[in-house]
Amino acid sequence: MSFSFNIIQWLSLPAVMVIGARPWLSGTLTGADFLMLCMVPVLLTKLLMSISIDVFSYKNMLLSKTAITNIVSEDEEPVSSQTFAPSGSEVSFRDVCFSYDAEREILQDIDLTIPEGKFTAIVGDSGSGKSTLMNMIGKYYDPCSGTACIGGLDLKNFPSEQVLSYISLVDQDVFLFNDTIRENIRHARPSATDAEIEAACERAGCTEFISRLANGYDTEIGENGCLLSGGERQRLSIARAILRDSPIVLLDEATSALDIENELKVKQAIQQLLGSHKTVVMIAHTLPIIQYADQIVVIDDKTIAETGTHEELLARHGKYFRMWNCLS
Secondary structure (H helix, E strand, C coil): CHHHHHHHHHCHHHHHHHHHHHHHHHCCCCHHHHHHHHHHHHHHHHHHHHHHHHHHHHHHHHHHHHHHHHHHCCCCCCCCCCCCCCCCCCEEEEEEEEEEECCEEEEEEEEEEECCCCEEEEEECCCCCHHHHHHHHCCCCCCCEEEEEECCEEHHHCCHHHHHCCEEEECCCCCCCCCEHHHHHHCCCCCCCHHHHHHHHHHCCCHHHHHHCCCHHHCECCHHHCCCCHHHHHHHHHHHHHHHCCCEEEEECCCCCCCHHHHHHHHHHHHHHHCCCCEEEEECCCHHHHCCCCEEEEEECCEEEEEECHHHHHHHCCHHHHHHHCCC
């Protein structure tokens, strides 16, 4: 808009020159008057440019102010005198509905129990609400209606910091600090010793590539781990989850966007989490990795279409059956 506005303004100068040329050539307009007329658009354009810059800047500041005001006016998390101390790591959803805005509902009438100490996989089409459901477990979002509970405690009554203290998350987009490998792993549990950090890395299959680095565990890995490959970053994220030792582990498509070799190594690292008797919830885009899950939850059309084991879902010839057949 500003670019177009400036072009139109500056076109006024040649327009005045063309219009004033005939009177000047015919002698009805003196040379001094013609020169003054040609200078007027220049002065006015300079003035209007300054005003327009201020107007556009003011508009941008209003947009920023609105965004800041919206953040400040958000409801604060509830302050509870009760400490978040669930009686177990079972996760349950009762009549849960969720939407980001009033026009588009993401999840509708979700009733689900994720048993304690078991491996539960969540599958479904892209955009079906898998990640949203997992984010409600970590209290990144609150349900619009219904209840989400951990160990029988409604998560709405507790601040997210307390809820997240019971959860380890391995996301598809790993965030690493511009620090050493050792300190990046230590973020999961600041009180951990060097021996505990190295043991977690060994279980996650990180020892092999760490030993090849010039300074081993004290190697700087760059902004967001840019000096490491995608698979190496994912394994460091799994090592953090192992070191954190939380009763609930959330895996959000941890093997997505990896080559075959790195995907295999990450899967081997995930097996260390699955064998640790924790409540593990995984979102997977490749079905073979979750066929041995204790429970598979299929989300379709905003709700839960099916739940069961791999064999049970195949026998029903439903949504999961069609997804599995697409692989063959």
